[in-house]
Structures are given as C-alpha cells and as structure tokens.
Amino acid sequence: xxxxxxxxxxxxxxxxxxxxxxxxxxxxxxxxxxxxxxxxxxxxxxxxxxxxxxxxxxxxxxxxxxxxxxxxxxxxxxxxxxxxxxxxxxxxxxxxxxxxxxxxxxxxxxxxxxxxxxxxxxxxxxxxxxxxxxxxxxxxxxxxxxxxxxxxxxxxxxxxxxxxxxxxxxxxxxxxxxxxxxxxxxxxxxxxxxxxxxxxxxxxxxxxxxxxxxxxxxxxxxxxxxxxxxxxxxxxxxxxxxxxxxxxxxxxxxxxxxxxxxxxxxxxxxxxxxxxxxxxxxxxxxxxxxxxxxxxxxxxxxxxxxxx
Amino acid sequence: xxxxxxxxxxxxxxxxxxxxxxxxxxxxxxxxxxxxxxxxxxxxxxxxxxxxxxxxxxxxxxxxxxxxxxxxxxxxxxxxxxxxxxxxxxxxxxxxxxxxxxxxxxxxxxxxxxxxxxxxxxxxxxxxxxxxxxxxxxxxxxxxxxxxxxxxxxxxxxxxxxxxxxxxxxxxxxxxxxxxxxxxxxxxxxxxxxxxxxxxxxxxxxxxxxxxxxxxxxxxxxxxxxxxxxxxxxxxx
Ligand SMILES: Nc1ncnc2c1ncn2[C@@H]1O[C@H](COP(=O)(O)OP(=O)(O)OP(=O)(O)O)[C@@H](O)[C@H]1O
Ligand SMILES: [Mg+2]
Numbered sequence: 005x006x007x008x009x010x011x012x013x014x015x016x017x018x019x020x021x022x023x024x025x026x027x028x029x030x031x032x033x034x035x036x037x038x039x040x041x042x043x044x045x046x047x048x049x050x051x052x053x054x055x056x057x058x059x060x061x062x063x064x065x066x067x068x069x070x071x072x073x074x075x076x077x078x079x080x081x082x083x084x085x086x087x088x089x090x091x092x093x094x095x096x097x098x099x100x101x102x103x104x105x106x107x108x109x110x111x112x113x114x115x116x117x118x119x120x121x122x123x124x125x126x127x128x129x130x131x132x133x134x135x136x137x138x139x140x141x142x143x144x145x146x147x148x149x150x151x152x153x154x155x156x157x158x159x160x161x162x163x164x165x166x167x168x169x170x171x172x173x174x175x176x177x178x179x180x181x182x183x184x185x186x187x188x189x190x191x192x193x194x195x196x197x198x199x200x201x202x203x204x205x206x207x208x209x210x211x212x213x214x215x216x217x218x219x220x221x222x223x224x225x226x227x228x229x230x231x232x233x234x235x236x237x238x239x240x241x242x243x244x245x246x247x248x249x250x251x252x253x254x255x256x257x258x259x260x261x262x263x264x265x266x267x268x269x270x271x272x273x274x275x276x277x278x279x280x281x282x283x284x285x286x287x288x289x290x291x292x293x294x295x296x297x298x299x300x301x302x303x304x305x306x307x308x309x310x311x312x
Numbered sequence: 313x314x315x316x317x318x319x320x321x322x323x324x325x326x327x328x329x330x331x332x333x334x335x336x337x338x339x340x341x342x343x344x345x346x347x348x349x350x351x352x353x354x355x356x357x358x359x360x361x362x363x364x365x366x367x368x369x370x371x372x373x374x375x376x377x378x379x380x381x382x383x384x385x386x387x388x389x390x391x392x393x394x395x396x397x398x399x400x401x402x403x404x405x406x407x408x409x410x411x412x413x414x415x416x417x418x419x420x421x422x423x424x425x426x427x428x429x430x431x432x433x434x435x436x437x438x439x440x441x442x443x444x445x446x447x448x449x450x451x452x453x454x455x456x457x458x459x460x461x462x463x464x465x466x467x468x469x470x471x472x473x474x475x476x477x478x479x480x481x482x483x484x485x486x487x488x489x490x491x492x493x494x495x496x497x498x499x500x501x502x503x504x505x506x507x508x509x510x511x512x513x514x515x516x517x518x519x520x521x522x523x524x525x526x527x528x529x530x531x532x533x534x535x536x537x538x539x540x541x542x543x544x545x546x547x548x549x
Contacts, residue, residue, distance in 0.1 A: 173415035177404040184402045187364050188416035189390035189466050308406065 008142045013263045014256065019148045021255020022155025026210035027228055028235040028247040029162060030203020036242020036308050037178040038196050040093055041100045044084065044107035046229030048204045052077050052211025053220040054115055057124050066129040066216070073212045074205055081204020085197055093196070112222045123219035151213050158206065159248050166244050175199060179242040179308045231258075234290055238297045240304025249305060254290045261286035317342050317501050318363070318394075318470055322372035324525075325362040331370070332358045334525040338503075340470060345492075345502040347512040349547055350522035356505045357399050359522070360474045363503075364396055365389045377469060391420055395468030399475045399505075401459040405448035409439055412447055412458055417465035432461040435491065453484030460491070471495065473504045477511075489515065509547060513537055521546045 031045045055076045059069035088107060092100050128147055135143040166172035174195055177185055186192045211225075218224065235254050239246025266282030273281070297305060316339040323336040333355050340346045348356050361367040363374055365386040374381045381389050390396070404412050410429070419426040433440035436457040442450050447458065456477070463471060476492065477485040489511050496502065496515065506512055512519065513533045521529040523546050536543065 170415060173407055173411045176406045176411075177415055180404060180406050181402060183366060183386070184398065184404070185416065186386040187366060187390055187396045187398070188462065189387050189418055189420070190416055191385075191387045 008139060010260075010264075011138060012142070012144060013259055015144060015148065015152070017256030017259030018252065019151050019155075019255070020259055021252035022152055022159070023210045023214060024228070024231055024235055024255055025159060025248050025251035026155060026213075027207045028232040028239070028251050029159075029244060030200075030206050031229075031232050032236040032239065032242055032244065032247045033175060033199050034203055035236065037175055037182075037199055038093055040089070041097050041104070042089065043101060043104040043229065044089070044111070045203070045207055045232065046225030046227075047108055047111045048077060048081055048207035048225070049211040049228050050115065050220075050222070050225035051080055051111070052208030053126075053215040053218075053224065054119055054124075054211075055080075055208070056212040056215040057126050057220055058119070060126055066126070066132075069126075070212050074209060077208025077211075078201050078205040081208070082197060082201040084204070085200045089200070090193070090196075108226070112226075115222045121222060123221040125219060126215040128216045147216065154209075154213065158209070162206075162244055163248075171195070171198065176308075231290070234294050236304075238294050238304060240306040240308055242308030243304070243306040246304055246306035246308070253293065257293060258286075258290050261289040265289075315342075316340060316375075317344075317377060318503065319375045320359070320363065320372070321374075323359065323362055323369060323374065324371040325358055325367050325369055327358075327367070332525050333362065335372070335527070336522065336525070337527045338520045338530070340501050340503050343496075343499045343501055344518065345496050345504065345516045347516040347519045348503060348505045348522065349509070349512070349519055351547065354522040355525040356522055357474055358525075360396070360398075360472055360503075360505070363389070363472065364394065390466065390468075391418075393421055393467075393469035395463030395466050395471050397456075397459045397463050397471065397473045397476070399478075401452075401455045403447040403455050403458045403462070405446060407447055408443065409445055409447065409450065409454075409458055410443040412462050413439075413465050416462065419467045421467055421469060423467045426467050427464040429465075432464060435464075435494075436461055451484075453480045453487070456480060456484075456488060457491075460488075464495075468500075470501045470503060473502065473506075476504055476506045477508060478506070485511075509543070 027045065027049050031042065034040050034042050034045070052073055055073040056069050059072040060066060063069055063072070084107070089104070092103050132147045132150055135145045136149065138144050166175060174185060174190060178192070178195065182192055231254060235250045236247055238253065239250030262283070265286035266278055269278035269282045318340040320336055320338045323333055324331065325333045336355070336359050338346065338348065348359060350356055358367065362369050365381070365384050365388070369382050376389070376392055376394060379392060381392065404415070407415060413429055413432055438454055439457055439461055442454055447455070450458065477488050480488065492502065492504070492515055504512065504516065513536065516533060518530065518532055519536050520527050521542070529542055529546065
C-alpha cells in the first residue's frame, strides 16, 4: 500500500482521536471526581452540532455559529446538572446509568421534535474549505487540520489548567478525597458544577467541529459515547493525560484498522476470507486494545487515584 | 461561657442505626487549648466529625464564633474558621506537598499577618525540602506536618487536631509538640485529641473527658494532674 495513503489515514485517525479526546475529557473528570457515570454526556456532543446548525441559520456565519454554540453548550450542561444530574450523585451507579439513559432518550426525541428527524448539514466557510499539499500529488483538507490543531491546543490548555491552577488541584484532590476538600472550606457542589459545565462545553466543541463533516442527526452522540467510555477505561478513569493518550490510540487504531485490515489479511489469507474477516476484525480492534490494557493494567494506562 | 469561641451543648450523633454520642458538652475560649480525652472508641473522633459537619448532629447545639453551626455544610463550618487536622492525616496523595498547601488555602477572616507558603515552610522546614514530593511519598511525620500546615493555610481561628502524634517516631512527636506550643504562644485556639496525657497536661489549659459518648469530667491541667482517681477511672487502659 502506498505511504501517502497511510499518511492520510494517519491524519484521519489523529483527527478522530482528537475529537474523542474532547468528549472523553469531560466524561473522565466527571466520573473520576464525582464518581458519577453520565451516559448523557454523548448528548452534549449531539447538541453542540445541532446548536451550531441552528446558530448558522440565524447568523449565516460559521464562525459566529461556533462562537455562540460553545456558551450555549455550557449553559445547557449547567442547566442539566442543576435540574437533573445533581440529584443523582448520591445514588448508586445503576441508578445513575438508568436515569442518564432516560436523559438520552428524552433529548434524542427532543431534538427530533425541534429540528426534525432528517439529517442536517452545515456548510464550511470558503476560508476553511480548501486543501493543502502534503507531498507530491497528495492534498489534505484544511478543515481537518483545523480540527487537529484546535483539539491539540485544547488538550494542551487543559493539561496546564489541571496541573497549574487551584481549580485543577482541587479536581485532582477530588479524585481521591472529596470529604476532606469540603472540610477545608471548598464548596464541593460548586466545584462539581464547574467541572461538569466545562466537560459539557468540550463535548459541545467536538459536536460543533464535526457538524460540517458528518451529518447532524438524532442519536449521533450514542456511538461516540461508547468510544469515549472505551477511551477513559484505557486511559485510567479521572486522568486527563490518560484520556489524551488513549483517545489518540483509539482514533488511530480504529481508522487504520478499517482502512488496511483487509489488505493486511490478504498477505496471509486468500482474498475472499480476508474480505470477510477484515472488517469484522477492524471494528473489534479498539475493544481488543481495551481488553489487552485491562489485562496488563487493570486501572488503565494512567491511574488517577494514585497520581494525576 | 457565652464568650467561648466554640461551644458544644448536649451533642448527640451516631452512624446509621447506632448512636455513639449521648450528650457532649465542651467549650474552647479564644486563645485557649483544650484537650478531648477518653479511651479508644469513646467518641472523640465522632465529636470532631460532628463539629465539622461531616456527620449529622441528632440533637444538641454547636456554636462557633457566635454563630449556630448545627446542620451547616462542612465547607461553611471550615469557612467560619475551623481548621481540621483529621485522624489519619488524609493528605492528598494526588497532589505535591506544595499543592496540598495551596489548593485549599484562604484568608477569609482577613487576618493581618496570614499564614503563607513561606511562613509554613519556615515553621516546618522539612516540608520545604519535600515540596515537590507527592503526598504519599513522604513519611508519617511529614504527612502530619503537612496536614497541620494545610489547615493553617486556611488561616483558621480554631485548630481541630484529631490524634496529633499517633504513630510517629519519638523525635518527630517532640517536634510536633514543640510546634503546637509555638502556635499556642501565637494565640491560636486549639482543640486537640491525643493519647499522650503527659504532653497534653503541659500544652493544654483545660481538658474534657469522654466516656461512652458523654462528657463526664472537665477541668484544668492542675485539677487533672492532682486527680489520680479520675485519670485511673477514665483514662488508664
Ligand atoms: N463509620 C462508623 N460506622 C459505625 N460505627 C462507627 C464508625 N466510626 C466509629 N464508630 C463507632 O463509634 C464509636 C466511637 O468511635 P470514635 O471513632 O468516635 O472513637 P474515638 O474516641 O475517636 O476512638 P479512638 O481513640 O480509637 O480514635 C466506636 O464504638 C466505633 O466503633
Ligand atoms: Mg479517634
């Protein structure tokens, strides 16, 4: 297979991984700090995409739509936390799973009522719709580089935030002992709300960024949610660094597997069984990775309980 | 004592179905050091948790700095000016020594000469040497210094110490007693729990003894020192 094709798929994998990271970051913090399993996190991603479409219709500008969709995602996340999710923190994990699954059903249906069941699209602005040359006779879309760039910058910013600010310290301390934090004068509910809103906004950002390249439709958050859970389990629950490494691993392995598994199998198998087994094996790839990581390191690559 | 900084009256508390405290009375005045004594399992830690709001109060009243604290959230009680050094120290293993000190630091009382990082490092030089180590990489004595420093960084009016020197090497214990005496000279009010009565007789002004969840005796160091019967009845193992 030509190296240029591998390069393109590598970039695609990176771009996918970066999006997964944006969704997984909030999920892992909420799970790690609040011990709260939030299945409704994928809904924030879907809503980010819908809000981008809605604001685009209002303003006619992609950039204005993106700029408005982010604070709207934040507000929606905060409202969801205050109205519904806050009451679930003290419940056991099963209740949390059931209740937040209910939130998914409710909001997937709600989106259909507001925007209809048909997939929507968002047009890219002229500025971002070109492509740049990678090497001789190979071009790559500008917009996908933008996604990678934004994702990596957010990851860097988040790393600095968690490691070098007071709120970041409290988030890390909260992963091990929330009672002690409140006994030292910190309003833990407010900290939870801040962390939650922030996580919702990052998932919303991922949704905004995919709106121009995927179809915006009800339930689009569900598949991403599953992958985000795979990411946080591989990375270590509560760890931003773990989520980053795992998201890139999952993104790249999944993308490369889907593109090249069949070809790779052809080297050792006849064409027809390779065509049958290849796609199946490729879609299992990340779960095999998760099983392997869990077998070797049950707490994930970067367990947060002991160290950030 | 209406001018007491902390006053606890008729406190009752427990865990789930089992009641542990059946009436605890105690006062800590401004600048006063009071010890809470009693054998294992008599309810000392339970009293501390109730004062801190970490365990709900079932009956009785807790007042601090003139305000009713019963049924307040722990963070409000801490913000009112109580600095907790809990049993088992509970430093944050996921933070460095320095981060442990900074993360929850505050000066809500608007103290003129507040505790700062530099001041804590001057007070406990060993913490300065370990500033980049994580909370679970330092010795028990260093963890206790860190727990005290962390509480001081909230600039409390009252320091609440549960098991001040438990499980520490003799030299380290001496250092802790020494530092607590310095805090007392500085005018800080302290409610302290420890098993070393001899050291408490020197440090504390007054003592309260708990027996099966009730305060059964209280008095000065002199009174306790001169009363071998009380010591024998409630404190000898
Ligand atoms: N979490 C808990 N759940 C149920 N019972 C508890 C709990 N913690 C303590 N107890 C019980 O409450 C009683 C008082 O315990 P507490 O920890 O307050 O004693 P203490 O005076 O601090 O003892 P020690 O000197 O050993 O620290 C004990 O009988 C203990 O078994
Ligand atoms: Mg105790």
